[in-house]
Amino acid sequence: MNEWLQKVRSQIQAVWGKWKPAQKITFIGIIGAGILGIVLLFVFSAAPTMTPVLSRPVRDEALLDRIATRLDQEGIEYQITADSRVMVRDQQLAQRARAILTREDLLPPETDPWELFDIDRWTQTDFERNVNLRRSITRQLEQHITAIEDVDAASVTLVLPERTLFADDQYPVTASVILTPKPGSDIRENRRKIEGIEKLIQFAVEGLRSENITVTDRTGVVLNDFINLAEFDRLELTRRELQIQRDLEREKIRAITTALGGVFGADRVRVFNFDVDLDMGKRTEETTEHFPIITRPNNPRTPFDDSEFVLSIPLSVESVEERYEGTGFNPQGPPGQEGQTPPAYRDLDGVVGNWSNIQSRVNNEVNTRMIVEEKSPSVRRISGSVAIDGVWRRVYNDRGELEMNPDGSIVREYVPVSAEDLAIAQALVESAVGYNRDRGDTVNVRHLQFDRSGQHSVEDDLYRRRRQIQLIVLYSLIGIAVLLVSFIAFRLIAREIERRRRLREEELARQHQAMREAALRSAEEESSEVEMSVEDRARMELQENAINLARERPEDVAQLIRTWLREE
Numbered sequence: 001m002n003e004w005l006q007k008v009r010s011q012i013q014a015v016w017g018k019w020k021p022a023q024k025i026t027f028i029g030i031i032g033a034g035i036l037g038i039v040l041l042f043v044f045s046a047a048p049t050m051t052p053v054l055s056r057p058v059r060d061e062a063l064l065d066r067i068a069t070r071l072d073q074e075g076i077e078y079q080i081t082a083d084s085r086v087m088v089r090d091q092q093l094a095q096r097a098r099a100i101l102t103r104e105d106l107l108p109p110e111t112d113p114w115e116l117f118d119i120d121r122w123t124q125t126d127f128e129r130n131v132n133l134r135r136s137i138t139r140q141l142e143q144h145i146t147a148i149e150d151v152d153a154a155s156v157t158l159v160l161p162e163r164t165l166f167a168d169d170q171y172p173v174t175a176s177v178i179l180t181p182k183p184g185s186d187i188r189e190n191r192r193k194i195e196g197i198e199k200l201i202q203f204a205v206e207g208l209r210s211e212n213i214t215v216t217d218r219t220g221v222v223l224n225d226f227i228n229l230a231e232f233d234r235l236e237l238t239r240r241e242l243q244i245q246r247d248l249e250r251e252k253i254r255a256i257t258t259a260l261g262g263v264f265g266a267d268r269v270r271v272f273n274f275d276v277d278l279d280m281g282k283r284t285e286e287t288t289e290h291f292p293i294i295t296r297p298n299n300p301r302t303p304f305d306d307s308e309f310v311l312s313i314p315l316s317v318e319s320v321e322e323r324y325e326g327t328g329f330n331p332q333g334p335p336g337q338e339g340q341t342p343p344a345y346r347d348l349d350g351v352v353g354n355w356s357n358i359q360s361r362v363n364n365e366v367n368t369r370m371i372v373e374e375k376s377p378s379v380r381r382i383s384g385s386v387a388i389d390g391v392w393r394r395v396y397n398d399r400g401e402l403e404m405n406p407d408g409s410i411v412r413e414y415v416p417v418s419a420e421d422l423a424i425a426q427a428l429v430e431s432a433v434g435y436n437r438d439r440g441d442t443v444n445v446r447h448l449q450f451d452r453s454g455q456h457s458v459e460d461d462l463y464r465r466r467r468q469i470q471l472i473v474l475y476s477l478i479g480i481a482v483l484l485v486s487f488i489a490f491r492l493i494a495r496e497i498e499r500r501r502r503l504r505e506e507e508l509a510r511q512h513q514a515m516r517e518a519a520l521r522s523a524e525e526e527s528s529e530v531e532m533s534v535e536d537r538a539r540m541e542l543q544e545n546a547i548n549l550a551r552e553r554p555e556d557v558a559q560l561i562r563t564w565l566r567e568e
Contacts, residue, residue, distance in 0.1 A: 050079065050088065050089060056108070059108070067101060067106050068086075141200075150186070151197075153179075159173065159174045161173065177215045181217065197215060198224050249275070256269070256384070270388075271384065277382070279379075286373075289368070293310050293312070294308070321357070322356070322358070382442075383442045384433065386444070388425060391414075402463075429445055
């Protein structure tokens, strides 16, 4: 055995030595892939098979937590995948879990109700099938009702009794629905919406009649009691009719205000009363209209109407003409017998007669149009009254200034509306409201002076305030002008005084200098020595330096003088 193993080993080594590196790598890869495949096969074969409890994932986290809690209470082992699916180990356990969730009403709202019948068990009875059928129909009805825009939630309860042999012993199918309307919805007062929900329930359940359906709200008020709602419907109809009437009256008032406001001004027009009497009854009118037959239509290229028409055309003509001339004949009785003719007619026997009868009948054909109109509602009568105010004008004097009363108010005069303007306003109002005299409409437009005392008081106060502001501004400007003039005059006077003082000082300095120069000249002439004080000698030296500087640099001296004057 050992020899055989050594022989096999030597052969393998010989073959392995003959292979190229690429062949060796390929062989090692194939061996590794095979080992990996075998390992994965064992791993997945050993893993248990999982079955979903529901056909779709549960997106509601709160509902998923309730489902997990209930399965834990029942001792069912489950797993929740990453996509929110509930999984169990086998199909039997999945059916059990699904039945528990259905019983506890823990199915997601988007679950198909007919999925309940996907549960197939050998032990399922007809009673359980009927219960599942009722649950499926109930859930489907709740989904349909909550899909309505005005319904927030719905709870449906169906009673499907067992079928009996005789119809008299059969209990009726009944349904009760509790609705939770959305905030702001009018489903409680809207009869058509309640009727729609009632028909939806009736057609969804076989054998269900409308009288066996009860629809209530959360407060217990029956919403489909249409017999007791007849009075409410009448009041609702009356309210809507009054609303239509008020809307029409507001529209007419707006038309009057727009028509007269642009002419006289909106604040001068008042509509005191405007009433529109509407006929809310439904009325159908049939009208037969006869019109002529056009034989040649109008040519649009001509500036005048050249059409030709006839009132009628003959359809059939019948003429009858009857004439008679001869002796009148009075019949007698049988031969040998006296006739029964009265003596008055017997005297006319043998008289020559003359008879003529002419008849002519012509049947004509005309164009006929049948018009059927249904009128509801229609305006029965319009009545309104409008008042127009005059104009208050301010009185000015000859200088163009407002005249004022002793109490400080503005003098005004009132100009009433003229008769011509009232006639124009009457025509405008009648046109705006659709006036019809034959219908008995009445529209009155009158001149009326409005009370403007409050408006005038406000205008007077505003005028007084404006005048006060103007006077204050005027006096302020005058005061500022006086102050400015005073300041300018003070500055001018001060500069003039300063200039004169400087000139006087300069004049005194020149005089002193002249006196000193004269003294020096006289002292020099007399060759006598004059003793001078230290201050005089310093002042003389400074003056001589200034004179020399002015002669050498006159521009710098002029700039220095300008600076001194500007600082002063």
